Amino acid sequence: MKELEELNLPDDIRYTGDHEWAKITDDTVRIGVSDYAQDQMGDIVFVEMPAIGDRFAKGDQFGTLESVKAVSEIYMPMSGTVIAVNTTLTDAPELINQDPYEAWIIEITPADPSEYDQLLPAAAYLDLLKG
């Protein structure tokens, strides 16, 4: 497992205490899980994603990540409506382990873009991981 110093935590995106990341671009937000999450989970073997059009509030569960040993629920960093899901993860769930920031899981239209400012910048997320 990775030491905290070895984690890849890009600073142009934001994070949640549940280890999701969110990247805002113009009117949409892409969502995935952090390097810490994929390292802790180990090999991801199945991704359950929502349907396009599904609406969730911030903090709602929107899917699951299945590893060999366990099931992890994933939660919305922001409220919004799903406009895209990363279908490459259906046949290649391991892409999340290989590059958790390239392998986004869903894309949403945010209900309230200001919720992005409440998320943790990389330095604050790392502090949280250090406990």
Add this chain to the structure above:
Amino acid sequence: MDTTMKTTPLYPWHVGRNAHMAAFGGYEMPLWYPSGAKAEHLAAITAAGLFDTSHMAVLTLHGPAVRTLLQSCFSKDLEQCIGPKKGPIVPGRCVYGVFLDAQGQVIDDAIVYQCSDADYMLVVNASMGGPVVAHLRQHNHGEAGAVIRDHTGQVGKMDVQGPAAARILSHVLRDPAQVFAQMVYFSFKGTFDPHLLPAAPVTLLDGTPIMVSRTGYTGEFGFELFVAPAQIESLWNLLLAAGEPEGILTCGLAARDSLRAGAGLPLSHQDIGPWLFACNPWLFVLPWNEGGDDFSKEFIGGPALRAAKDVPCTQAYAGFDPRKITLSDNSRVIAADGTPLGTILTCTTDMAIDRVGGAIVSIATPPEHGRPQPFAPRGLCCGFVRLDHPLPPGTEVRLTDGKRTLTVEIRDQVRPDRTARKPMSTML
């Protein structure tokens, strides 16, 4: 790490390789290495996996009273347990069974090895040396009784499992032809300590004594190896070097658990434990008589089993995709209409299998028996449930945690085409 956690001698090796560590049975053990649990699971089926199992407990029993003591405490009838003709156990053979208490509940499962007329070895689970010794001592008869010794933490053990296991081992043994000659499933040769357990020696190239047992916990062909603890790291490195051309991978406990679940093997204190051992896939460990309608010997737990009626039944199952249920107080087995049927004991994913037209196919299944080419199995969830009433194999039930519900099928067997019993001559 909690400082009361025990570690095996290879702990620094695992940490140095960035293994993902976790607590198991009182030991801080590798769950997986950077190779990942999926690759490790597949390696043990297609090539070889190397497992640090020094956390398991080795006990030895000595003296003329041992046989009687084991007959009273161990589930197998040692006089009728070897081969289709049910001969007695003899030096060089070993048997799998359970130790039951007077209520017919499992204390632990174990493999019993007969080393000589009056020397036996037992391998039990991590941290179970003390409880099993206490149970044996309770039924041992004073000065005329057996000498019982607990060697927990004093014997090095590692498992090499997979079709390449014998080829790999042959590179580290001084006389592999002698070791592998007539080496049937559940037999062993050599000793890790000739003073403790006399046996015809088997050595590594440098003369280190080793016990080689044709047993394991994966359902695949391979061996459990026993050496003095001072030799563990050296043997581990020798096997990795010898196995590299074959694709050997070190495997953690995640792969160990998914391999044994797909192979239909129980985990002590999870699939067998403090409940009546009366309806489950492992009743073959009980001492059945020729008619199969009663026991061939008296043993602790026997009367309770005879009296058993309408007991919950532990059965294996497999799902239709890799998804699992996390076990909790809310997880349970239900029928399609929501009727509660029982509890979930084990739920893991066997990464080597998938459904093809409803049938379960393994990466090890020959193409002529239904493995498509190419075949990239996604994995299937599998494990054991304990049902209030047994259900015929093929019956579909649902596993739920209150949020997620999965359909699974009750099965006799999960992963097909396992290699554990293949004739030695085909594996060299």
